[in-house]
Amino acid sequence: MVSVKSRVTAKTMGRLRLAGQGLLGRAPGEPAGFASVEECVRHMTAMQAQDLASALWAVGQRVPGSTASDVRAALNSGTIVRSWPFRGTLHLVPAQDLRWMLEITGGRMVRAVAGRHRELGITAEDIAHCRDIAGEMLAAGEGATREQLFEAFEENGQITKAQRGVHLLWSLCLRGWMVQGPMAGTGGKAAGQQLFMPFGVWIPESRELDREEGIAELLHRYLRSHGPATLDDFCWWTQIPKTEAKAALGRISGHLEELEFEGMSYWIPPETAALLDDGVPGARTLLALPGFDQFLLGYKDRSLVLAPEHAQKVVPGGNGVFKRIIVSGGSVVGTWARSGNGRSAAVVPEPFDPAGLPPAAARSFEVQAAKYLKFMAG
Numbered sequence: 001m002v003s004v005k006s007r008v009t010a011k012t013m014g015r016l017r018l019a020g021q022g023l024l025g026r027a028p029g030e031p032a033g034f035a036s037v038e039e040c041v042r043h044m045t046a047m048q049a050q051d052l053a054s055a056l057w058a059v060g061q062r063v064p065g066s067t068a069s070d071v072r073a074a075l076n077s078g079t080i081v082r083s084w085p086f087r088g089t090l091h092l093v094p095a096q097d098l099r100w101m102l103e104i105t106g107g108r109m110v111r112a113v114a115g116r117h118r119e120l121g122i123t124a125e126d127i128a129h130c131r132d133i134a135g136e137m138l139a140a141g142e143g144a145t146r147e148q149l150f151e152a153f154e155e156n157g158q159i160t161k162a163q164r165g166v167h168l169l170w171s172l173c174l175r176g177w178m179v180q181g182p183m184a185g186t187g188g189k190a191a192g193q194q195l196f197m198p199f200g201v202w203i204p205e206s207r208e209l210d211r212e213e214g215i216a217e218l219l220h221r222y223l224r225s226h227g228p229a230t231l232d233d234f235c236w237w238t239q240i241p242k243t244e245a246k247a248a249l250g251r252i253s254g255h256l257e258e259l260e261f262e263g264m265s266y267w268i269p270p271e272t273a274a275l276l277d278d279g280v281p282g283a284r285t286l287l288a289l290p291g292f293d294q295f296l297l298g299y300k301d302r303s304l305v306l307a308p309e310h311a312q313k314v315v316p317g318g319n320g321v322f323k324r325i326i327v328s329g330g331s332v333v334g335t336w337a338r339s340g341n342g343r344s345a346a347v348v349p350e351p352f353d354p355a356g357l358p359p360a361a362a363r364s365f366e367v368q369a370a371k372y373l374k375f376m377a378g
Contacts, residue, residue, distance in 0.1 A: 008261055008276070013228055014305040015282040020227050020272045021295055022062040024282040037074040038094070045221040046091040046101075047238025048297050049082050052192065053376070054290035054324075055092055060375040061289060067378025075194065076182040078202055083173055084178060087240050088113065098291050099199070099206040102215045106174050108239055109373055113167070120164045127171045129312065133197070134178055143195030145184050151167055169196070179203060215240055220255065226298050228259050230267035236300035256345045283329045288336055288347070288368035291322040296332060301327040306332040310352050326351065328361055336365075338372075345373055 008016075018024035022040060025032045026108060034040040040062045041047060052141035056068045063070070074080045080092050084102040088109050093101065117123075129172050133156050137144055144152075149169060150160040158168065172178040175194075181197035209217060222234050231249060249267070257273040259266040268272050275281070289295055295303055296314070305327070306314060314323050326334040326349060334351035347369035357365060 008259070009282075011183060011330040012276075012280050013261060013266070014327075015285075016268065016272055016275060016281045016330075017226065017305070018214065018267070018282055018285070018327070018330060019275055020225055022225075023289075024289060031064060035063075036065060037063055037071050038079045039063075041074075041080045041092050042094045042097075043221075044225050044294060045097075045218065046085055046093045047294055048089065048292040049092045050090045051290075051292055052082070052342060054292050055082075057372060057375060058293050059092070060372075061287065061293075066375070068376050069378055072183050072238055073207040078181065080180070081179055081203065084109070084369075088170070096205060096207050098128070098179070098203065099220070100214050102174060103178055104211055104218070106114060106176075106237060109174060110171075111179060112239075117167060120162065120167055122164065122171070123160075123168055126158060127168065127175075129156070130168045130321045131172055131175075131177050133158070134172060134196070138196065138198050138201075140283070141197075141201055143184075143197045145193055145195060145237055149196060161260050173199075211244075212248070212251075212314045215244055216251045216297075219245060220252045223267045224269045224272075227256075227268035227272055228261070228293065229268075229299060230264060230266055231303065232302070233299045253329055275353070279374045283304060284360070286326065286328045286364035286368065288298045288365060289325050289327055291324045293322075293325065295327065296325060297322060305330065313350075313352060326357075326365065328357075331358075333361075336369075347372060 003359045013063070015024060022033045022043060034043060037059055040059050047055060047058055049373045056071045060066050060068065075082065078095050081095045081098055082090055082092055083098055085091055085093055085098065086105055130153055133152050134149060137149065137152050146169065150165045153160050153165060153168065173180070176199050178196050179199045179202050180194040182195055184193045184195050186244045218238060218240070219234055222237060223229055226233070230240065231245055234240070235245050257270055259268050259273065282364050296306060310332065312318070314325060314332065315321065323335040324337065324338055325332045333353070334349060334357070336347060336349050339348060349357060349365050356362070
């Protein structure tokens with residue numbers, strides 16, 4: 001471990017995170033991003049995806065020249081999947097990594113919802129019953145939508161109202177019995193949904209890691225993609241107990257560097273730390289990132305990149321729904337919104353500063369807006 005003691009600012013820290021996440025070139029003039037959707041998701045380890053459209057654009061910002069169809073194609077091919085590996089929240093993850101991730105985090109998530117399951121009247125017997133129902137329905141290998149599974153549950157005496165059905169599906173996926181697979185299609189009620197598939201059919205090959213090895217790999221990959229970050233950030237992101245995270249850090253610290261900032265230890269991979277030698281690029285880079293993007297949501301403490309006085313503008317009322325964000329020079333400087341569809345679609349900036357975006361930033365935002373609309377149409 002090498003201790004890096006440089007004079008850095010919060011904006012510098014933000015730009016280092018942009019670089020680590022593939023949103024900023026490693027040097028002036030160097031392109032940012034990854035060569036493919038699969039490479040992007042593997043580097044990021046997991047990308048928040050409760051809102052699928054936001055997740056598509058999160059990948060698109062990190063894979064130059066890609067389109068929304070490219071990300072959907074990766075879901076349809078099974079190289080990446082959308083599941084609940086952390087905090088009971090949907091993420092995009094590499095398919096071969098999902099099972100060992102669930103083996104590490106699943107037990108804690110089950111315990112966390114035990115009270116809610118008692119309220120909903122969900123027992124272990126109910127979950128086993130639904131597993132049998134779904135197994136019979138999915139045996140043909142064609143998959144089923146959420147509504148089709150709910151209908152089958154109801155026909156067999158399993159109530160799905162009041163979020164009970166959602167929790168039953170989540171329980172089956174959490175235990176590695178079922179997984180969201182290909183997109184259902186473009187028409188009808190199923191448009192934009194994914195079909196549920198038997199886990200072993202959709203992901204026939206999974207990596208095998210024991211708990212200690214898996215936590216160490218998770219921590220290393222998280223810090224490579226999200227650093228500079230703290231151990232508390234990682235523990236919040238995964239809900240892995242800090243005692244186990246500390247033990248994992250001891251095993252991998254030789255592959256990291258420690259960046260001291262405002263009295264706290266941030267961990268960072270050497271290739272990102274090297275940017276400090278000649279000055280971190282990106283001071284004038286402006287990005288239009290989706291809601292729920294890892295750049296903001298991937299950390300317990302978001303104050304490095306989002307001033308606390310503006311937090312309510314990104315998450316109004318603290319309701320957990322993150323608005324799309326404008327990031328300039330490593331800091332969140334506003335939000336943005338989309339209106340209309342097709343040829344009438346427009347992208348509107350909503351900067352925090354009442355004076356609006358400076359002229360150069362406004363021009364950069366127009367470029368980002370055009371890029372976004374082209375990506376989503378592709």
